[in-house]
Amino acid sequence: MKLKFKWFLLFLTAAALVLPMIAATPVMADPLADAIAAVPQGTGPGQIDPSASAGIFGIPGAPSPGLLLCFCWAVWVGWIFSTIGAFGGVMAGVGHISIYGMGPYAKTFKDTSPAINKILTDSIRVSNQWLGGLSALVSTINYGRQKRLVTSLGIFMGIGALFATFLVVFTTAGKVSFSQYQGWFGLCVFLIFTFMVYEMSPKGQASKTAAKAAAKAFEDTVKNKGSIEGQGVKILNWSITKAEVSFFGQKFSFNPIWAFIGGFCISALASFIGVGGGFLYVPFLTSVVGLPMYVVAGTSSVAVLIGMFFSIFNFMVLKGVVVYWPMIGVELVGVFVGSMIGPRTGKYIPEKALKWLFLILAFYIGIRYTLRGFFGIPVP
Amino acid sequence: MVNGFDQFYYAIDNYIIFFYRMTGISMVDYMIGTFCFSLIAVLLGELTISLAIKVNTPYLTGLSHRMKEKETLSIKAYETGDMAGYKALNKEATDAWGRKFFAMLAHSAAILWPVPFALGWMQTRFAGIDFPIAFPFSIVTDSVGYTFSFFPIYILARIVFGKLRPHLPYFASVHRKLTEMSA
Numbered sequence: 001m002k003l004k005f006k007w008f009l010l011f012l013t014a015a016a017l018v019l020p021m022i023a024a025t026p027v028m029a030d031p032l033a034d035a036i037a038a039v040p041q042g043t044g045p046g047q048i049d050p051s052a053s054a055g056i057f058g059i060p061g062a063p064s065p066g067l068l069l070c071f072c073w074a075v076w077v078g079w080i081f082s083t084i085g086a087f088g089g090v091m092a093g094v095g096h097i098s099i100y101g102m103g104p105y106a107k108t109f110k111d112t113s114p115a116i117n118k119i120l121t122d123s124i125r126v127s128n129q130w131l132g133g134l135s136a137l138v139s140t141i142n143y144g145r146q147k148r149l150v151t152s153l154g155i156f157m158g159i160g161a162l163f164a165t166f167l168v169v170f171t172t173a174g175k176v177s178f179s180q181y182q183g184w185f186g187l188c189v190f191l192i193f194t195f196m197v198y199e200m201s202p203k204g205q206a207s208k209t210a211a212k213a214a215a216k217a218f219e220d221t222v223k224n225k226g227s228i229e230g231q232g233v234k235i236l237n238w239s240i241t242k243a244e245v246s247f248f249g250q251k252f253s254f255n256p257i258w259a260f261i262g263g264f265c266i267s268a269l270a271s272f273i274g275v276g277g278g279f280l281y282v283p284f285l286t287s288v289v290g291l292p293m294y295v296v297a298g299t300s301s302v303a304v305l306i307g308m309f310f311s312i313f314n315f316m317v318l319k320g321v322v323v324y325w326p327m328i329g330v331e332l333v334g335v336f337v338g339s340m341i342g343p344r345t346g347k348y349i350p351e352k353a354l355k356w357l358f359l360i361l362a363f364y365i366g367i368r369y370t371l372r373g374f375f376g377i378p379v380p
Numbered sequence: 381m382v383n384g385f386d387q388f389y390y391a392i393d394n395y396i397i398f399f400y401r402m403t404g405i406s407m408v409d410y411m412i413g414t415f416c417f418s419l420i421a422v423l424l425g426e427l428t429i430s431l432a433i434k435v436n437t438p439y440l441t442g443l444s445h446r447m448k449e450k451e452t453l454s455i456k457a458y459e460t461g462d463m464a465g466y467k468a469l470n471k472e473a474t475d476a477w478g479r480k481f482f483a484m485l486a487h488s489a490a491i492l493w494p495v496p497f498a499l500g501w502m503q504t505r506f507a508g509i510d511f512p513i514a515f516p517f518s519i520v521t522d523s524v525g526y527t528f529s530f531f532p533i534y535i536l537a538r539i540v541f542g543k544l545r546p547h548l549p550y551f552a553s554v555h556r557k558l559t560e561m562s563a
Contacts, residue, residue: 054383282474286470286474316527325496325497325503326497328496329495329496329497332489332496336489339489340435340436
């Protein structure tokens with residue numbers, strides 16, 4: 001695995017070094033500049049005033065979110081990532097859409113310049129993905145070093161992700177208006193809200209209690225009886241309908257077709273909304289495919305990475321979507337600071353209080369974005 | 381924010397562009413310059429993650445221990461045919477892993493924060509300049525931008541730095557810690 005991974009990296013490096021040298025004639029193309037030039041000039045909504053100071057992407061009069069605001073919001077995102085273990089990607093999206101003002105600004109071009117409206121919408125999607133994609137990269141490298149990746153499963157999910165991202169990018173890039181995107185983003189948050197409600201419902205709590213009791217009972221019976229031998233992932237055999245892998249000396253099997261379908265569906269949703277999809281990959285691999293944590297950990301990291309890689313590549317390289325790099329840089333610094341604060345402060349807040357806080361937030365964001373996006377109903 | 385960054389990029393431009401003027405051959409200069417620039421980004425990221433390691437090691441180690449304990453038990457349960465125990469422990473291990481995953485995800489920002497700033501500077505110099513590519517790669521796309529070449533070169537810089545790290549002062553101790561954490 002390690003050897004294959006190194007070859008993959010070397011191939012990418014060689015491609016980068018050689019490809020541009022094959023025909024090094026500059027080609028000038030800047031769809032954003034063309035779109036800006038086509039917008040009616042003026043000071044009204046949906047117009048661009050050339051004399052105004054440059055905002056994000058260098059657009060005169062565009063929002064220029066303050067450094068401190070971006071930093072503080074990213075600290076909040078990092079705090080959530082390191083404390084709750086979910087919802088960070090959604091909060092990053094809320095930052096790009098509402099807190100930095102990119103969403104309402106994109107919306108002003110609905111009638112005057114649909115092209116700018118859609119370019120900014122794509123940019124929000126890709127900006128969200130950059131935050132998750134960079135992190136998945138580091139995580140995958142770590143799990144690769146630990147030999148905790150099942151390559152065959154990753155490849156099947158990756159092929160699904162490849163098809164999904166191609167489909168999503170080529171059918172939606174430059175075609176989704178901000179309102180539609182906002183509506184779908186809201187519905188996705190509602191999906192997370194539903195998961196959270198189920199977990200907090202008596203049925204969800206009962207299954208959790210039963211699971212905890214079963215775990216405790218087993219722990220008690222095996223206490224102090226030594227460690228397990230024969231760790232490490234080995235692929236025993238695989239066909240189109242059944243693959244067998246072994247680790248800890250035990251055999252587990254999965255259906256590659258399911259892996260492909262899962263990779264396709266999750267990546268399609270993640271690519272469209274602009275999130276990593278980790279919150280769907282983990283339950284899919286544990287509950288639907290039925291794999292143990294040992295495999296789920298690394299494989300879901302690599303699945304997120306593959307989906308993100310293709311999605312970002314297709315959006316940026318094939319479709320020319322732009323992102324505002326300094327904003328992402330400030331966000332990464334903020335996320336890092338938040339991740340340092342999280343473990344030190346999270347323990348003082350009761351877990352139930354945190355869950356309620358996120359339940360309320362998920363409901364509010366879900367309903368606000370859905371109503372605004374699909375029906376134009378403003379919710380304060 | 382935008383004006384502040386424009387000024388920042390303007391201020392560092394003279395320094396960074398030095399690396400892009402080594403040979404006078406444009407493509408070679410682009411590769412050398414981007415590699416040196418990537419190496420600077422790698423160095424800054426490594427300095428930051430060393431700070432994170434010093435401060436947050438106990439928290440991450442605690443999560444790792446919990447995760448490993450549960451997953452080992454879950455496999456034992458599977459081995460003995462206790463499927464209810466396997467499922468329950470597997471879920472607990474996944475929960476612990478989820479926390480570690482997102483904590484590591486947030487920590488990875490420490491390594492990667494210089495990357496977007498570097499790309500931001502490259503955008504000021506190379507935005508709109510696409511490199512046409514030849515068959516058979518042209519089936520996928522007919523040209524690529526600066527981001528396409530930056531990432532593989534950045535990974536190459538990381539590999540080079542990774543080889544050098546165990547031998548560099550200060551970074552040698554960081555390397556030992558990182559190896560311990562990923563074990």
